[in-house]
Amino acid sequence: MEVLTHNFKPAAKKALLDKDLSAAMGRAESGFVDTRRKVTDELLNFEEFRTLGRDVKNHTLANLDYYLELFERNVIAQGGHVHWAKNGEEANRIVLDICKKADARKIIKGKSMVSEEAGTNAALERQGYEVIETDLGEYIIQLAGETPSHIIAPAVHKSKKAVTELFDRYHAPMGYETVTEHEAIVDQARQILRDHFCSADVGITGGNFLVAETGSVAIVTNEGNGDLTSCLPKVHIVTTSIEKVIPDMEALGGFLRLLARSATGQITSVYTTLFNGPKRDKDIDGPEEFHVVLLDNGRSEILGSEYQDILRCIRCGACLNHCPVYTSIGGHAYGWVYPGPMGSVLTPILVGRENAGDLPNACTLNGRCGTVCPVKIPLPSLLRKHRSDLVKAGSQGAVQKGMLSFWYVLARRPVLYGVLMRAFKTVLSLFALLDKAGQRGRIKTLPGASAWTSSRDLPAPGKSTFQALWKTAQSASNESEK
Amino acid sequence: MAHGSNSRQSILNRIRSFTGRDESGEAPQKSWSVPQPGYVVDFTKDLVTSFTSRLNAVHGTLQTVADFAGLPVAVHDYLSEAGQSNVQELLVHKGLVGLEWGNRSVSVRKAAKQDRVSVTLAFAGIAETGTVVMTSSSDSPTTQSYLPDTNIVVLRESRLLATMESLWPLLEHQPRALNFITGPSKTADIEQTIVYGAHGPRRFHVILVKNAGAN
Known part of the structure; x- marks a missing residue:
């Protein structure tokens, strides 16, 4: 990207x-925060699981080469292929190669932030492939020509009205009617995407966890699009990254209890799937080829650095x-x-x-x-x-540097500091009084500070400065000690 | 595969410069164990009740039958209630083909987009989350759980487990796909409003078989 x-x-x-945007984000914030709180409270030892999550990830990172090789061996033993990519460009080359060999034309995708990172869709489209995102949120932003604005709710910034307009623009020429209600919108996307699921040649999904012990790729979804993407086309490609590996199924159980609760405030996602290679001998369905693309893209350089802890991230949002x-x-x-x-x-x-x-x-x-x-x-x-x-x-910019040096000088001269603060407070209070547009105690416009006040109010200063309050409190406590 | 083999080596080398391990390094010692999940109500006391309340909370439904012979009637009744009584063909798990299905035909095949109802057989159920566990095989095609509008899942009560951790010892090998399913498909991608039936089944119904016998 x-x-x-x-x-x-x-x-x-x-x-x-x-x-x-502000309306959409406000709705999302309260929804996510409240639902998460409810389900993390219900699991009484949620904290123990957080500690487990930290410890297991730290252990895995400390032995990352071992677990990646173990994962690779087990995928291969099940008939799958593992590809390593230094950067996004190489990951895309690998994906393109697989699609070319499979003689593919249409490619469907489940949500994969790693493929966003690599810009896989654009790379495929440049080579003439038809690429269709199937997560409803991803589908919406693909139509809009945008990128995800949230790692688990990619279209969180879009209103229902905006989706109606988008669907009208792209679906009406296909003979679909205008849809304005949530159910009807989802249903229209369902019908259109079903045709794509059933006619695609290659399916690409992400991978939430790679279980080394068994060579399994785990994904979680609520819509079921990841599963349809993986079990209908003849080739399934997983685009994922090296820090997603975990040791075993025991660890997976711990992470699953953390992920859904933290991400969407659910006890568990509707669908959790473990993929173990391609279709087997007598299987009636499933992909004939199974590929895992492991992207590094700078992650291995974070190992051992002061920022290593970020590699524990499970992308819950x-x-x-x-x-x-x-x-x-x-x-x-x-x-x-x-x-x-x-x-x-x-x-x-x-x-x-x-x-x-x-x-x-x-x-x-x-x-x-x-x-x-x-x-x-x-x-x-x-x-x-x-x-x-x-x-x-x-x-640092010159202004920031200058201001900090100025403050440094002032902070070491308490008397001067006090005088200036009092003067500053008086001027600000005057502005607060004159600021007719603002509510009491708020300043809506301030000359020279529009960078602040154009998007939010400035609180009017209190009755007294901190230094004055401190002095009063000190003398009061001295009084009482006497 | 030759693809990316240089990158494989250079990525592993960089990681090894941090872990200090050489290529023949031994398996590391693990030092953790997953705690038993604790809830206000002890969900392990009555697995059926716990399973049912979790399932209902996510818009899944459940009914109980005494044995496998009672399944066709239960399926028939459920489909009538769900307004699906005109469905002629059921996609089923191979183990259910031999039951007396009456006028309806049953087939064990890959699902297609026009298929309306599947009756699948779960490998196990998990009470902690209200989840059914599906294992793919020639008897149990994965697509049956995802394409039909209505998915009826048969679960043997003897296979109802407390947690995911109790599942692993029962699985002799990993199937191609191991699907954990908890309720009907849903999405909240538009304005955080939950809508059921995003891509997978709109209706998700579990039939619990009390005495599964040798099945």
Whole structure:
């Protein structure tokens, strides 16, 4: 996928002013947060499972070569093929090769963030293949010519009305009528995609977990599209990445209890499937060929670095749903495949910090992402680490540098600091009084600070400065001690 | 396969520079065990009740029959209730072909998009989540669980397990596809509103067989 992370600031600003987006994101945030809370509370030892998730992933990463080779051996023993790809380009070459050998024309896809990372759809389309996404959300954004804005709910930013218009544009010429209600929209997509499922030559899915002990690829869906994608065409390709491997079925049970709860607030997804190679001798259905493409794309370089913990990520999206920045601006502003806190940690590493330096700064350090992460990735610390590395690399702007130096001077001169703060407070309070448009206690417009006030209010200052409050509190406590 | 073999080596080499393991490295020692999941209500006490309440919560339905001979009537009644009584052909698991199906024909074959009803036979059920476990084989084609609008799943009560962990010792080998299914297909991709029948079955009905005998 094209990297647009350098454009983060203007993209975020535009997103903040988009009323439809803001409505969609508000709906999503409350839905995801509440349902997750309910099901994580119901499993009394959810915390124990989080610890298990962390420990199993750490163990696997510490022995990653062993488990990848074990996985590979077991896939091959079941008649499947394993391909290794250094980067997205190589992954696409492998996929193209398989499609060419299979004499394919139509390719259907289940959701795969790794294929988004590699830009597989575009690579296939350039060679003339017809590529159809089958996850409803992915299908919608494919029609719209967009990229996913959420790793598990790709069309979370789209309203029902927008989907109706899209379907009208693309389905009406095929003889379908206008659909305006949720059920009718889903049903129309179901009819159209069924024809594709039954006529495709190759199916591509992602892989949530790769079980080394058995050579199994596990995927989870609610729609069942991943299963239809894998069992109807004659070739099934799994596009996945090296850090998805886990040791055994015992570990899988632990991760499944974490994933659905953290992702969609479900006890379990409707469909969890383990693929073990191609169709067997007497089988009536299933693919004749089974391929797994293992993408590295910079992950192996994160091993042993200070950012290694991010490799534990199981792509549940909980950190996105609990991030005030993500839920305000949506996923597209982040400019690459992975948005939100996990994306702000991973993207600068994978696409280069020089391209994505603004992402780790888009964080309020509230810490919720770290609290909800099912594998206990210390996301807030990793974001701070990025910031500190950015400063060390000298990527701060002149204004930021100047302001910090100014503050540094002031902070060491308490008397001057106090005088300036009082003056500043008086001026701001005056603006708050004069600000007729704003509510009480809020400032809507402030000369010279429109960057702040164009998308949010500035709180009016309190009655007293911190220093004055501190002084009063100190003398009061001295009084009482006497 | 020759494909990507250079990349294979270079990726593994880079990983080994971190793990410090050589190519003949021994299996690492695992140091964890999966905790027994704990819920406010102990779901292991009454597996049928736990299974049923989980299944109902996700829009799946359940009925019980005494033995396999009672299946055709139960299927007939369910289809009438679901407004599907005019269905002529049932796609079934091979083990169910020999039952007295009356006027309806039964076939063991790969499902196609016009097929309306399948009656599949679960390998096991999981009470913790209300899940049925399907194993693919020549007797049990995977497509039967996904293409028909209505999926009726036959589950032997003796195969109702507490957790996924109790399943692994029962599986002699991994089938090509091991499908864990919990309720009808659904999506919330448009405005977070749940709609049933996204791509897979719209109706998901489990028939629990009390005394499965030698079957």
